[in-house]
Amino acid sequence: MTIALAIAFAHFGRQRHVLTWTASYAVGVLQWLANAAGFFLQSAAMFIVTGTALVVSASLLAIGIRQRSSRRVNIMAFAAPAAIVCIMIAVAIGFFGNQVLQGMIIPTYVGLLLLVSAASLWPIDRAMTPPEKAFFAFLILFALCQLALAVSATFIRSASEGKDLYRNILSLGMPTIYVGTAVSAVLVVAGDLAQQLRSQMRHDPLTEVLNRRGLEEAASQAIAQARRHGRPLSLVICDLDGFKALNDNHGHIAGDHALKGFAQLLILAVRRGDIVGRMGGDEFGLLLQDSDAQAAADVMERVRLEVAHLSLPKVPESTLRASFGVAALLPEDLTLEDMVHRADEALYSAKKLGKNRVSIAGAA
Template sequence: MNAPAILLSLLFGTATVMTVALTVAWLHFGRQRHVLTWTASYAVGMLQWMANAGGFFLKSPGWFILTGVGLIISGSLLAIGVRQRSGKPLRLAAFAIPAALATLGMALAIGPLASQIMQGFIIPAYVGVLLAVSAASLWPKGRRFTPPELVFFIALSAFVVVQLALAGSATLIRGPELGKDLYRLIFSIFMPTIYVATAVTAVLVVAGDLAQELRRQMRHDPLTQVLNRRGLDEAAVQAIAQARRHKRRLALVVCDLDGFKALNDGHGHIAGDQALRGFAQLLVSAVRRGDVVGRMGGDEFGLLLLDSAASAAADVMERVRIELAHLVLPGVPVTGLRASFGVADLIATDRQLEDMVARADAALYAAKKDGKDRISIWSDAA
């Protein structure tokens, strides 16, 4: 078996393995759109490498045209998948029109024009620009790269460099062999490594997204989408440590819906669930970015307000209390939901969240005892 056959077998094998791996990932791990799009990209890649082999061994222009079309479609699907994963707007025309122009140019280069320079330049230049846009779309906003994202970004960037190097070397082709050697050298040395690297790092991104989603599910309440008790405890460890390190204030609010059991018993659990969701959304919208909201169990919620004294936290909760009374929820026939709130400051003797919870709970009990639908600060209830 000669070197080109080995090279094409390696690329075909990589595309096949990736198609199978991504198909399994899509079927069993959430069926995300971008994973399905990447699966299609590598499935087209399988066909494209087969067509490449047919063109190489049969010396048929038709097979080379199919190869070029496959490269365009495969690269476009990879870029579309990155765009889907990023959650950015996706305009298919922005991909379809350049792809159609590249396909037309490639067909003319192989057919009527018979230009080896255009044959070697159009596809690598198109794929290189496309993957550069993909790498830019992968760049996260408001946060750092996760390790899988970073290696995938590096692999895509390397792929861009290789494709643009191929396009550049194609402009040096001046005769039957002159310039082709450099093109073949770049392709044979770098293309297999970069293709495999991009494939492997794409799988790492899928696996990393899955692991992150599992961690999110472990820390979040599925009904209200705020933190669960475990997530709240973990967030409190960091919040308390930062407050002590930087000598800042920290306030804890413990609150629950007044008469929640009666709502559940009288109108069913669907109404109760809607009330919990609405209350949680109201709490999240009332606090600042960086503050922590968690469901401690049942209808009880806990909030950690960073850089806030208990009095400031009480002011925020007063707005929540007023808005809650006017909240209208689908499926909840009861109007004018009510809630009680207990607030406690972080003090020098606190070592963990439970220390603050004990005082906030005492304040909440005092609010209930005084008639409910009110806010009590621990210092006032002690």
């Protein structure tokens, strides 16, 4: 499982949380080897290493989950209690030789840490994906198995009494759960990669808005929803006036800054739920939901006025202008292309009338 996660890190984007999980299972290798050595050699030192490695492994797993969830990671919040537990393990095993304390302290702490990890995995603003559900389920099972170990340790009263239950849980349950947790973690990494690839297929890498394909997919849903609920929908096609001259005179870096700045201005101008996409070159498309043509034109007029005041690196001030063509959804429109045709005509009209203006399809 350590090798599988290392391969996932190397080939699935080198994400930080995957490296942390790889380290977690690498420490887990040390834990199982030390546990075997402690059992066969009856070595207290090896059992101390076993307990410490388990605490470190679980802490790294929890840290990796918080990293993936983009939650704040306070290393001291993990390191301080882990150090206290490790000291307690050393005292319980090294000084008192008390296996009951050993069997209770470690699983209790790890079980609670895994419950915290499962809670950190839960997304805040969306539903869980199937790989996340599997990972969540294994984390809960992992935690319950650890807590069951802690409970079973309380039945150890002599050299042999109660140890069979503890060892059965440890030898039968834990390896399966270790493997299941790691496999589900790899599936989460693969699922993240698939989601990243889907996002890259639908988004323009320069401006980070939808590309033509993503815009068409979003438009089909928006058109269907507008028809279903009988609500207005408007398409705006716009571009930067004189963009070719800007590229020729000031370089492509200036052109890229202009495109990114214009895209951000469009995103800030529309409401949540409206759609912004780059159709190609310096041409952008916007779908404004619950907006007729005049309402969409009013929004674009505000954008038009703000374009001239954009301050961007490598772009001379007061050189940017934009033209806009607006078309409302008509009953006979079947696809986005039907709206694009009219919005393009309106944009051509705006260019023909002197650029730097908003034109509505079909308007005088």
